[in-house]
Amino acid sequence: MRAIITGGSGLIGRALANSLASSGHEVIVLSRAPGRVGGLPDGARAVRWDGRTAEGWAQLCEDAAIINLAGENLSSGRWTGERKRRIRQSRLEAGWAVVAAVEAAERKPRVVVQASAVGYYGFRGDEEVDEQTSPGEDYLARVCQDWEASTAPVEALGVRRVIIRTAPVLSRTGGMLPRLVLPFRFFVGGRLGSGRQWFPWIHIADEVGAIRFLMENEQTIGPFNLSSPHPTTNAQFSRLLGRLMSRPALIPAPSFALRILLGQMATALLGGQRVVPRRLLDAGFTFAFPDAFTALRDLLG
Numbered sequence: 001m002r003a004i005i006t007g008g009s010g011l012i013g014r015a016l017a018n019s020l021a022s023s024g025h026e027v028i029v030l031s032r033a034p035g036r037v038g039g040l041p042d043g044a045r046a047v048r049w050d051g052r053t054a055e056g057w058a059q060l061c062e063d064a065a066i067i068n069l070a071g072e073n074l075s076s077g078r079w080t081g082e083r084k085r086r087i088r089q090s091r092l093e094a095g096w097a098v099v100a101a102v103e104a105a106e107r108k109p110r111v112v113v114q115a116s117a118v119g120y121y122g123f124r125g126d127e128e129v130d131e132q133t134s135p136g137e138d139y140l141a142r143v144c145q146d147w148e149a150s151t152a153p154v155e156a157l158g159v160r161r162v163i164i165r166t167a168p169v170l171s172r173t174g175g176m177l178p179r180l181v182l183p184f185r186f187f188v189g190g191r192l193g194s195g196r197q198w199f200p201w202i203h204i205a206d207e208v209g210a211i212r213f214l215m216e217n218e219q220t221i222g223p224f225n226l227s228s229p230h231p232t233t234n235a236q237f238s239r240l241l242g243r244l245m246s247r248p249a250l251i252p253a254p255s256f257a258l259r260i261l262l263g264q265m266a267t268a269l270l271g272g273q274r275v276v277p278r279r280l281l282d283a284g285f286t287f288a289f290p291d292a293f294t295a296l297r298d299l300l301g
Ligand SMILES: NC(=O)c1ccc[n+]([C@@H]2O[C@H](COP(=O)([O-])OP(=O)(O)OC[C@H]3O[C@@H](n4cnc5c(N)ncnc54)[C@H](OP(=O)(O)O)[C@@H]3O)[C@@H](O)[C@H]2O)c1
Pocket: 006, 007, 008, 009, 010, 011, 012, 013, 030, 031, 032, 033, 037, 050, 051, 069, 070, 071, 072, 073, 074, 086, 090, 094, 115, 116, 117, 118, 166, 167, 168, 169, 170, 175, 176
């Protein structure tokens, strides 16, 4: 199968490209700067797009799987008004470009995998959150709702669409984990805020495995939570991190300091959701790293 990954130069896209290419699939990474996308495996190549239109790549998507991951990075800097606009707009434009490409294709793509995040649900205290849970109302929740809606028109064109509501991805090479590990290395690690907030996460191998499962399993359709089946609180996660790194987890990062350092983004770390991947489990997906201990032992080992 041919897989087209928008934003495929990022953390999730690269891991997915490697996995698909190693199984013999043809992989096309759509990037705004294909010349800078080094290190792709055999069987994968980078193609230019502008992130906004179907120009230059629509002809590639016949009979393919499209995985729409593109969007301005959420964690590289404070959320100013301008950044918030870009975070939202880049995702909507990428979604609309996918719809335009699907419209143009004579033989329609087999599936569109639409990225989203567990932020869709907003902050829910101790409530268990599955795919039936109503959306939240804060900024991130609204972005996720609009982002998901951006590719909805492909369904009317007869294309199967799955939505991956992803929890923060744990990986050695990027995302949240290296930032969480850093203070522990210097013996100043601890919980964030009260630590009582739920802290959803997924191991990068399970993120890739779940995307592939949904791509290949033609019965699956609609939203799926991509998060570990055993959610933890932030305090439990921090204690485990300290234990596995042989460091104390004694120094909490106070909420006010996180807010000063990270601005509105801190809300995402100080809130949280007790997410369960109900539909993935019901569909028969097996997690390689279902709990925080096995995931962190693998990633920190
Ligand atoms: N990683 C996580 O923990 C996590 C959790 C939940 C949801 N997600 C979502 O899943 C998607 C993939 O995650 P990721 O961690 O792989 O993201 P990432 O590492 O930030 O990569 C996203 C890619 O999107 C492209 N991009 C950035 N700004 C853009 C813009 N303004 N317009 C068009 N394209 C742009 C970039 O590719 P080029 O520069 O090559 O064009 C970049 O490599 C993201 O949308 C993210 O929000 C991620």
